Amino acid sequence: MAFAYCVAKLKILASISATDAKPRNVIYNFMKTSIKKDTHTGIQPIRVLKHNLTTRLVERNENYIKQLHSDFKLDKNIKYHIAELPLVKRQCPYIDENGLINIHETYLSYIWIISYYFFVLHEELLVIPEQEKRGIPKRKNQNLNLYYEAEELFNYAKSLIVVYSDWDKENYPNPEYFDENTEQGWYILRTNDLFVEVLNFILYHEAAHAEFEHIKKIKENSLSEEEIKELELEADTRAIELILSNNRSRNSSGLSIIIGIASILFFSNNLNGGKKHPNINIRLNNAIKIFNPEDENPIWSILVLFLKIWDKQFNLGIKEERTYNDYKELYFHLLSQIK
Numbered sequence: 039m040a041f042a043y044c045v046a047k048l049k050i051l052a053s054i055s056a057t058d059a060k061p062r063n064v065i066y067n068f069m070k071t072s073i074k075k076d077t078h079t080g081i082q083p084i085r086v087l088k089h090n091l092t093t094r095l096v097e098r099n100e101n102y103i104k105q106l107h108s109d110f111k112l113d114k115n116i117k118y119h120i121a122e123l124p125l126v127k128r129q130c131p132y133i134d135e136n137g138l139i140n141i142h143e144t145y146l147s148y149i150w151i152i153s154y155y156f157f158v159l160h161e162e163l164l165v166i167p168e169q170e171k172r173g174i175p176k177r178k179n180q181n182l183n184l185y186y187e188a189e190e191l192f193n194y195a196k197s198l199i200v201v202y203s204d205w206d207k208e209n210y211p212n213p214e215y216f217d218e219n220t221e222q223g224w225y226i227l228r229t230n231d232l233f234v235e236v237l238n239f240i241l242y243h244e245a246a247h248a249e250f251e252h253i254k255k256i257k258e259n260s261l262s263e264e265e266i267k268e269l270e271l272e273a274d275t276r277a278i279e280l281i282l283s284n285n286r287s288r289n290s291s292g293l294s295i296i297i298g299i300a301s302i303l304f305f306s307n308n309l310n311g312g313k314k315h316p317n318i319n320i321r322l323n324n325a326i327k328i329f330n331p332e333d334e335n336p337i338w339s340i341l342v343l344f345l346k347i348w349d350k351q352f353n354l355g356i357k358e359e360r361t362y363n364d365y366k367e368l369y370f371h372l373l374s375q376i377k
């Protein structure tokens with residue numbers, strides 16, 4: 039994915055709060071078509087991508103997956119749960135003691151929307167304005183309607199954490215029913231690809247639990263909370279290495295790892311990972327250390343956006359206090375303000 043990077047003037051996103059809750063004009067509603075086929079079972083629009091998840095998972099590293107199958111560590115199937123349930127009702131991915139990975143439609147919807155929202159936000163409010171300011175040729179003009187619409191969709195995604203409701207695919211961007219020849223369609227097609235990559239990271243994380251027999255270890259050794267958290271980090275590390283060792287674009291794979299981890303931010307107003315998971319900043323920093331992006335990599339501005347949007351959700355009061363050399367510096371300064 040071609041994220042142009044933008045350094046310099048970092049009083050970014052003062053515009054975000056100013057642009058809230060403005061009415062948007064629905065300007066594209068013409069040639070939408072549905073890409074759903076009979077094999078796409080499920081009830082949420084995300085169903086049209088279910089086969090893409092497993093195809094890329096296996097193609098990416100067939101020997102690794104086959105070995106896990108033949109060692110009976112990983113089940114050959116992935117259980118795809120279809121339920122009108124919010125994320126807090128056990129709808130987040132996990133692997134069971136028989137090596138069966140469980141994924142849930144509501145979680146998939148949530149991840150697609152987070153990917154879409156941050157992609158649109160980054161392009162429309164950062165990259166395009168920055169290109170304009172610097173006189174760099176732009177792909178297209180800024181269209182704030184796309185941002186307003188994405189933000190409403192993002193609010194829906196956050197509501198899915200605690201309450202289930204249907205995704206309004208007539209009125210909001212979604213992977214099933216859209217017109218690919220619109221600006222919105224351009225974002226949807228690329229989000230689909232990014233989404234599959236995020237899910238590949240998540241599925242490889244679960245596969246790593248199987249590879250290292252974590253569930254067995256936890257049971258047999260009655261591990262402490264701290265020791266269990268170490269295993270989670272080990273699964274992250276393995277998944278990141280596997281994703282980065284075989285990718286079409288290192289940057290979009292790096293981005294997908296960041297989205298996979300940072301998407302947890304919107305569940306609560308702190309970085310605490312709870313009893314089983316390391317704190318989110320520890321997981322993010324572990325990922326950053328392995329991915330090792332250069333200072334001007336767009337991953338830093340995406341990370342800044344995640345923190346800013348999270349701050350906005352929970353009024354955490356983190357501030358830009360001075361000018362910064364780059365987004366990397368800004369990211370670490372914002373993060374340092376979080377207790």
Ligand SMILES: [Zn+2]
Pocket residue numbers: 243244247270273
């Ligand atoms: Zn895990």
